[in-house]
Amino acid sequence: MLTHLGACTARVLAVSAPRALARGTPTASRALPARLLSTTPHRPASSSSPQPPRGAPRLLDQSGNAKALTLQLPDGATTSFSYVWLRDHCREERSYHPATRQRLVDTPKIPADYRPQAVRSDERGVSLTWPDSPFESSYESFFPWAFLAEHAYNPPVVREQDLPSVNSRKVLWTREIARDMPTVSYDEVMSSEQGVYEWLKRIDTYGFSLCSGIPGTPEATEALIRRIAFIRETHYGGFWDFTANLEHGDLAYSEVRLEAHTDTTYFTDPCGLQLFHLLSPSTTHTGGHNLLVDGFRAASVLREAHPAAYDLLSSVPIPSHASGSGSASLPSGVHLRPLRRFPVLNHDDKGELVMVRWNGDDRAVVGGEAFEGARMDEWYEALRTWEGILRSEEAQLWSQMEVGTAVIFDNLRVLHGRSAFTGERRLCGAYVNGDDYRSRLRGLEKQFVGGDPRRRALEGVLKERYGIERKGEGKGSVSEEYL
Numbered sequence: 001m002l003t004h005l006g007a008c009t010a011r012v013l014a015v016s017a018p019r020a021l022a023r024g025t026p027t028a029s030r031a032l033p034a035r036l037l038s039t040t041p042h043r044p045a046s047s048s049s050p051q052p053p054r055g056a057p058r059l060l061d062q063s064g065n066a067k068a069l070t071l072q073l074p075d076g077a078t079t080s081f082s083y084v085w086l087r088d089h090c091r092e093e094r095s096y097h098p099a100t101r102q103r104l105v106d107t108p109k110i111p112a113d114y115r116p117q118a119v120r121s122d123e124r125g126v127s128l129t130w131p132d133s134p135f136e137s138s139y140e141s142f143f144p145w146a147f148l149a150e151h152a153y154n155p156p157v158v159r160e161q162d163l164p165s166v167n168s169r170k171v172l173w174t175r176e177i178a179r180d181m182p183t184v185s186y187d188e189v190m191s192s193e194q195g196v197y198e199w200l201k202r203i204d205t206y207g208f209s210l211c212s213g214i215p216g217t218p219e220a221t222e223a224l225i226r227r228i229a230f231i232r233e234t235h236y237g238g239f240w241d242f243t244a245n246l247e248h249g250d251l252a253y254s255e256v257r258l259e260a261h262t263d264t265t266y267f268t269d270p271c272g273l274q275l276f277h278l279l280s281p282s283t284t285h286t287g288g289h290n291l292l293v294d295g296f297r298a299a300s301v302l303r304e305a306h307p308a309a310y311d312l313l314s315s316v317p318i319p320s321h322a323s324g325s326g327s328a329s330l331p332s333g334v335h336l337r338p339l340r341r342f343p344v345l346n347h348d349d350k351g352e353l354v355m356v357r358w359n360g361d362d363r364a365v366v367g368g369e370a371f372e373g374a375r376m377d378e379w380y381e382a383l384r385t386w387e388g389i390l391r392s393e394e395a396q397l398w399s400q401m402e403v404g405t406a407v408i409f410d411n412l413r414v415l416h417g418r419s420a421f422t423g424e425r426r427l428c429g430a431y432v433n434g435d436d437y438r439s440r441l442r443g444l445e446k447q448f449v450g451g452d453p454r455r456r457a458l459e460g461v462l463k464e465r466y467g468i469e470r471k472g473e474g475k476g477s478v479s480e481e482y483l
């Protein structure tokens with residue numbers, strides 16, 4: 001059985017929304033508040049403004065512009081595309097492989113003054129006929145209106161404020177989520193793509209999900225993980241099946257308590273998902289409870305109550321390392337460190353929080369120019385505040401793992417830890433790359449709902465504002481680009 005996501009969402013928020021969320025609009029209450037994690041407020045596509053004029057865009061007279069194509073949208077706005085850009089982004093088979101969706105045109109060889117010998121438009125889009133030239137033999141490119149409107153840049157037709165943030169679907173939680181944990185069943189995930197989609201949707205929304213009804217074997221667990229993507233191999237191996245020992249030179253393999261942390265901060269690209277499944281009955285050991293903390297909620301609380309600390313933890317890069325002693329299989333030891341230092345809170349180029357990167361145990365020596373003067377004291381104060389939020393009772397979701405139920409979490413959002421234990425505690429699990437997980441989710445969203453929230457919002461804006469629609473995946477309409 002699949003837990004009903006909507007019901008879970010509403011209930012969790014009713015008891016756990018941070019103070020800042022309560023002040024949001026009703027429609028904003030299901031998502032991260034834009035002003036906490038974003039610098040760009042979202043203006044929904046559906047507004048009460050009067051219906052704008054519709055109809056196909058039209059080409060403006062090109063005689064005065066040797067370098068660019070200018071089109072006018074039904075509302076009178078204009079936007080221009082350089083001919084070099086148009087030639088570079090031609091989606092005909094000669095320029096763009098239809099199966100691999102890779103560019104075939106040799107961009108630097110496009111002449112700077114390149115221009116078509118003819119331009120035509122109809123209700124579907126624009127056709128450009130390129131001339132015979134030393135660069136290439138004559139041929140025609142076709143651009144659907146939807147493609148041009150989506151990718152317009154001078155000026156853009158759709159702006160960031162028209163789209164939901166990349167975090168729009170995320171629901172922040174406290175320990176109260178224990179009342180209705182996001183859960184899917186092993187049978188659903190193993191038997192259908194819809195089941196995998198429901199699983200990944202929960203991970204995307206809450207940052208974690210349980211999966212119940214798993215046969216208590218490592219083989220079944222590994223098969224479950226591989227429903228998402230291939231396993232990421234590290235110096236710990238690929239699929240793990242382990243009890244406490246220090247063979248891997250890491251405290252994770254000991255019996256000590258581990259505070260909430262994210263894993264593999266010492267990689268340039270930390271692992272994206274992590275799955276744990278307990279294989280030994282809880283009667284074989286004492287303690288060893290599992291801890292999860294929503295790092296994005298902790299960040300939103302920090303930003304609301306301590307903005308200076310939030311800025312500091314978002315801007316001061318800190319070093320991480322893994323330097324455990326060698327093993328029989330790796331006698332030279334482990335000397336991992338990322339290509340550059342990263343702050344605790346990491347944002348994308350639009351200002352959205354996309355990664356919490358925090359592991360006190362794997363932190364290397366902080367110092368140098370970034371901490372000059374009073375900076376070190378300020379940083380430690382920010383660290384105390386951050387850890388105070390992470391260690392608050394309401395933030396911490398503790399549970400005793402059970403044979404047959406695995407937990408999987410987004411290592412870039414949800415921190416994990418455990419209490420100390422004695423006895424035998426056999427765990428299995430694995431890492432999955434973040435990019436591979438998000439690629440799988442994107443593919444399933446495309447299959448089941450026609451795209452992710454930003455893709456669907458963009459198409460909604462184009463349709464509502466201009467009456468422009470994407471017409472499937474036909475020639476020239478490929479639109480898999482970064483949003």
Ligand SMILES: [Fe+2]
Pocket residue numbers: 252261262263416
């Ligand atoms: Fe860990």
